[in-house]
Amino acid sequence: MAVTAQEPGAAEPDVVTVEDERADRTFAPSPLGWVARGAVWVAIAYVVLVLPLSFEGFEVQQFSQAVIYGIIGLSLNVLLGYVGQISLGHQAFVGIGAFASAYMVSVQNQPFHVAVLVAMAVGAGQALVLGGVSLRIRGLYFALVTLAYGLVAEQNVFQIEELTGGGQGQPAPKPGGFESDWRYYYLCLAFLAVVLWIDWRMLKTKGGRALLALRENPRVAATFGINVRLLNLFAFVVSGAFAGLGGALLAHNDTFVSPEVWNFNLALVFVIMTVVGGLRSRVGVVIGSAFFALLGYFIDKFTFLEDLLANIPGTPDLTAELAPLVIGPLLLLLTLTTFPGGIGQQIRPIQGWLRGGRFDLSDRGPKEVQISDVRA
Amino acid sequence: MEALKERRGAVAGAGIAALVVVVLLATGEKEALVIGVITGAAYGLVALGLVLIYKSSGVFNFAQGEFGTVAVFALWLFDDKVHYGFALVGALVVAVVFGLVVERLIIRPLFEAARVILLVATAGVALLAIAVEIWLGDAQGKTIARAFTKTDRFDVLGVQVSDQRLLLIGVLATLAVVLALFFNRTNLGLAILGASQEPTATELVGISVRRLSSFTWALAALLGGLAGVLAVPEADSFTPGILTSGFLIPGFTAAVLGGMTSLPGAFVGGVLVGVVQAVATSAPVFDDIPGTPGTLMVFVVLIAVLAVRPQGLLRKAA
Numbered sequence: 001m002a003v004t005a006q007e008p009g010a011a012e013p014d015v016v017t018v019e020d021e022r023a024d025r026t027f028a029p030s031p032l033g034w035v036a037r038g039a040v041w042v043a044i045a046y047v048v049l050v051l052p053l054s055f056e057g058f059e060v061q062q063f064s065q066a067v068i069y070g071i072i073g074l075s076l077n078v079l080l081g082y083v084g085q086i087s088l089g090h091q092a093f094v095g096i097g098a099f100a101s102a103y104m105v106s107v108q109n110q111p112f113h114v115a116v117l118v119a120m121a122v123g124a125g126q127a128l129v130l131g132g133v134s135l136r137i138r139g140l141y142f143a144l145v146t147l148a149y150g151l152v153a154e155q156n157v158f159q160i161e162e163l164t165g166g167g168q169g170q171p172a173p174k175p176g177g178f179e180s181d182w183r184y185y186y187l188c189l190a191f192l193a194v195v196l197w198i199d200w201r202m203l204k205t206k207g208g209r210a211l212l213a214l215r216e217n218p219r220v221a222a223t224f225g226i227n228v229r230l231l232n233l234f235a236f237v238v239s240g241a242f243a244g245l246g247g248a249l250l251a252h253n254d255t256f257v258s259p260e261v262w263n264f265n266l267a268l269v270f271v272i273m274t275v276v277g278g279l280r281s282r283v284g285v286v287i288g289s290a291f292f293a294l295l296g297y298f299i300d301k302f303t304f305l306e307d308l309l310a311n312i313p314g315t316p317d318l319t320a321e322l323a324p325l326v327i328g329p330l331l332l333l334l335t336l337t338t339f340p341g342g343i344g345q346q347i348r349p350i351q352g353w354l355r356g357g358r359f360d361l362s363d364r365g366p367k368e369v370q371i372s373d374v375r376a
Numbered sequence: 377m378e379a380l381k382e383r384r385g386a387v388a389g390a391g392i393a394a395l396v397v398v399v400l401l402a403t404g405e406k407e408a409l410v411i412g413v414i415t416g417a418a419y420g421l422v423a424l425g426l427v428l429i430y431k432s433s434g435v436f437n438f439a440q441g442e443f444g445t446v447a448v449f450a451l452w453l454f455d456d457k458v459h460y461g462f463a464l465v466g467a468l469v470v471a472v473v474f475g476l477v478v479e480r481l482i483i484r485p486l487f488e489a490a491r492v493i494l495l496v497a498t499a500g501v502a503l504l505a506i507a508v509e510i511w512l513g514d515a516q517g518k519t520i521a522r523a524f525t526k527t528d529r530f531d532v533l534g535v536q537v538s539d540q541r542l543l544l545i546g547v548l549a550t551l552a553v554v555l556a557l558f559f560n561r562t563n564l565g566l567a568i569l570g571a572s573q574e575p576t577a578t579e580l581v582g583i584s585v586r587r588l589s590s591f592t593w594a595l596a597a598l599l600g601g602l603a604g605v606l607a608v609p610e611a612d613s614f615t616p617g618i619l620t621s622g623f624l625i626p627g628f629t630a631a632v633l634g635g636m637t638s639l640p641g642a643f644v645g646g647v648l649v650g651v652v653q654a655v656a657t658s659a660p661v662f663d664d665i666p667g668t669p670g671t672l673m674v675f676v677v678l679i680a681v682l683a684v685r686p687q688g689l690l691r692k693a694a
Contacts, residue, residue, distance in 0.1 A: 080496070084490055086492050137682060141632075143495055145679065145682065147625060148674065148675045148678050151675070155668040156668065268499055271499065271500075272500065325510070326508065329507065330504060333482055333504070337481070340489075
């Protein structure tokens, strides 16, 4: 405790500085603490990298799908989390990416990396055009335009037989060197890592900080000389490219693409997993996305869950296929009204601890800025 | 002359509409014209509800279609138990209660949140409603009786117009006028507009913004419910989420076409979108489009309006 007084014996000192003993030193975990943290890191690495090896075929595909959903979730996070816009037709971006990649490989006989690049370019191009039109007027018109676009994709684009291969779907073989399911799983993990890295670096740039300013208050951002339309477009393009990538990876994961799965419900599942995961929290979004990708699989696999859902009194069976559609929106509404930070906010204490900090339960992350005056 | 200049959009819209009518009559697509107007009336009714919520809370209400589907399911449940009239009223009550519950549980806690969050919440409500409908009512198509069973009383340009459809058009036209008067002439209507522009100032002059919010959502749910119970019996069968999958996007397009805040605009927009869709479905020019040409043409209209006249036909340029 340090006390500064101008005159000895003065009744009240002018300045009193009380220093907290604990805050004085930077916190460092004890050796035992490091061991505990290391053990948890190893456990996480085991679950992500090693555990999937003990499964085969269909189940590994489910895990790959969870990883790919992580990419799709990050793609929506760019819109919803960073610029405060929303796409309700993301299933179209993902689906068209899937068909573009499958078409390039199966019909045009192009190699996998070309197909993926084409899928990303197609996704970015669609987002650029739709975004350009919807930004002509202030407001969330991107949501409307993408919603209508999703239906067009479902009822027009996916009816083009040459692209979709008709009723059986378009075959999309796994790329050379990654034919086995678990190798492909690692390929998806690598892509997820790249997307995470791009997302992280993007926010560190001047443009990235401007993006965040945009979400907080577009008018103030414009006053500071930020080109609001251009940055919005940039975010749409990045999001569209990520979605196209996710689609391409999904296509080759299942080794064929069917035109039937890309509907409005899927678009909303994408939105739900992103919001429940926690906007602006990369780890949260990936966890949320993986959770929703695996929810049906878990219900199917753990029969006690299935029995539980089938025996809700007074209701028909809640099947493994339908359960995510009922549980998802419930979790979404609960998250929005009660825990706006989603999973990302809930796991912040654990994240801090794993990085070598204290286990601080009061760490709620940066405070959400409430915007009541901006009708954007 | 000045008034005409101010209403340039409306004049242009009327001009386009007249041109469309002439072209359709000349090319022999007159059936499409009639079918378009009567399906468009249902879109207009959905659009009215969307405009109402947009005017009062500045948010696109993606749950508007589900207000209607919930009413349709309620009507289907009540129909064989009580007289049709009572079933109809019961269905509308269910829709209004649903709207009030959504407002109380979802909209009100998010009063201060960003608009995009509110938008996501309404979309979540829509998906939850659809999922619960599939869960409790199964996904099979169901049929529902009309309020008026006579289907061949009138014959317009070779198309038989059922009494139900006349009722729908009548209800829509009446509502568009009554609501426009309500917003411009009554204290309650002005209070709703005030609350959307300056909520704090509205509170300060002694108006409860919360009660207004409950009122507008109940009214929007009533409009959605009306659209559902009047339009869906005309279809052969209905499935869960029918108003979201079939009416929401044309409804939004109609609202955007009308300027998003104009109630008569929603009516006009609905009819125009209906005609475009009907023509795209029947005219041979569109046969080469894969899948459903009507969907694509509605999308083209939406994009064209946003690209050429984003403020819509019936809104004065701000």
